[in-house]
Amino acid sequence: MLPPSMPEGGGRSPELQHFRAFEAIHRLGGLTAAAQELGMTQPALSKALGLLRRYYGDELFVRSKQGMRPTPLARRLALDVQQLVGLVQERLRAPSGFDPARSSRTFRISCTEVGAIHFMPRLLAAVRDSAPGVRWEVVPLAGDALGGLLASGEIDLVLSAYQAQRPGLSSQALYSVGHCCLVRAGHPRIGQDLTLERFCAEKHVVASISDTQHAYRRVEQAIVQTAGEGAIGLRVHSLLTAPFIVAQSDHIFTATEQIARQMAQLPGLRLLPCPLPLPPIVVHQYWHSRQDQDPAVGWLRALVARHFAQPLPEVHAAQA
Template sequence: MELRDLDLNLLVLFNQLLVERRVSKVADNLGLTQPAVSNALARLRKLLGDELFLRTPTGMQPTPFAEQLAEPVTYALGMIHSALNQRSAFEPASSTRSFTIGMTDIGEIYFLPTLMERLRQQAPGVSLSTVRNTAVNLKDEMEAGKVDLAIGLLPQLKAGFFQRRLFKQRYVCLMRQGHRLDKKKISLAEFSAAEHLVVVSPGTGHGKVDELLERSGIHRHVRLTVPHYVAIGHILQTTDLVATVPERLAQRMTEPFRLASHTHPAKLPEVAINVFWHAKFHRAPDNHWLRTLVFDTFVDEGGG
C-alpha cells in the first residue's frame, strides 16, 4: 500500500492500543468516543488486511502482524513528534530544568555522586530526581516524558527506544577486610562454605545471577536476605557474610566501608549496563544534553 492511502491518525490510534490495550482508555487519551475508536480500528484492519487486535478477558491483544509493526510504527511516530516539536538549543548553564532518571539503588550509589558533581560544574540550576525502574511502568512513563532516561539492565525496553551501552561489568565477591576469604584466589568450595548475604532484586536483571548459581549446582549457606543493596556495606563491615555484587558497586563501597572485593570463583556472565531513552525525545535538545553528559562521564573507552 502507499502512504497516501493511510491516515496518520490511524497509526497514532494503533500505537495507543499497543500501550493501553483497551478501547475505552484509548478513547479517553485521544479525546474520542469509543465508537469512533472502534470505527477507526475497523478502517485500519481493512487497509492492512489483518485483525491487528483481538478481544480477550485481559484486553486487546496484538496479533503477530501487529507485533511486527509495533517497533517501526512507534519509532516513526517518535521521530515525527521530535521533528515537529524542535526547540531552541538547551542552555545548561542557565537552565532550571528538572530531570528524572530511572535507576536501581546500585545505580544511585555508582552514578549519582559523580553525576551531581558534573551538574554542579555545568548546570548549577538543574535538579535531578530518580525513580526505581521496577516501581513504575517505565515504558509508559518514558513515552509520556515523565522519565527522561533509564539506566541499567532493562530488556523490557525495546520497541520505540534507543539505547547505548555505558559499560560491561562482572560480578565479584564482597566482604570485610580481614575476612578469611580476603585473599587473591577463592575456591568454589570456600565460597560455598561461607555464610552469604543475598540481595533479592526482581526485575533488575541481577536476580539472574542467583538463578545461575543455583542451576550450576553451587550451594550457598544464606544467612541473610535483603531487598536492596543500600545497606550491604553496613552489614558486611561488621559480619563474616559474603555478598555477590556487581564490580562497580564494589568499587564504590570498598573504601568507605573498609571492604575487600575479589574475583568470583564461579563462571558468571558479564552484564551490560545501558542508557535508554524514548524515540519521541531523541532530538529534544534537553534530553540530548543530559544523555551526552552521562555518556561523556561514564562510557568506557570503546564501550559505547
C-alpha cells in the same frame, strides 16, 4: 484524544495550560510543587484546577496525608493528558534548542539506588558550572513499567543493566562490568584468595529481586546453580544493606565491580575477585524514540555518554 467525551459538568473548555496543570499535579502529588515547576502562583494553579473540575464535574484530586490523590476519573484521564502535553511540548519546542546554562529543567533519571551512587556524583560535578540551574530527580527502577514511564515523559532516561526490549525504546550500551566479592576483613576461612570451592562452601547475601532479567537476580541464580539453594544465607530487599551485614558476619556478597569497589570503602570489608564464572553485564541508557527530537534529553544522553561510555569488548558489543 482529550476531551474523551462530553463531561457532565460542562462549562468553558480547558486549554493546554489547564492540562499542563493537571499533569504536574498528578505527577508531583501536590499543588505547591506543581506550581513551582510550572512557574505559576498557587492561586493560578488552583484556578486552572477549578476550571477542570467544573468542566468534568469531578474533584479530580482530593487532599490526603499522601498529598493530592487522583480520583478514579483523574486516573483514567492521566495517560491521555500526559501524551497530549508531551506531544504539544515536543512539536512546539523552540527551534533554538536547549541552553543548559539558562535552564532550570528537572531531569528525571530512573536507576537503582546503587546506580544513583555510581552515576549521580559525576553528573552533578559535570554540570556544576555549565548548567547550574538544572535539577535532578532519581526515581526507582521499575523494569516492567519503564516503557510507559518513558513514553509518557514521567522519566527522561533509564540507566540500567536491565535488558529492556519494549516498542519505541532506544538504547546505547555504555560499558560492561564484571563482578567482585565482598567479605569481612577478619573472615576466619577466607584469606587473600577466594577459591570457587571456598565460595561454594560459604553462605551468601543476595538481593531479593523478582525480575529474572535484573543483573542481581542472575547473580543469585548462578550461585544457586553452582553451590545449591542452601548457599543462600540471607536475602535482602536493598543492595545498600548488604555491605553493612557482610562487615559483621561471615557471609559473602557478590556485586558488580564498580559497586563493590565503592562498598569496600566501608570499614571492615575486603574486596576479592569473584571465582564464579559470571558473564560481565552491559549497562545501557534507555530513552523513548519520541524524545529523539527533544534537545534537552539529547543533551542529557550526550552528557551521560561523555562521562560513562567506554569501548565494549567485541562479544558484548555484538550482544548490545
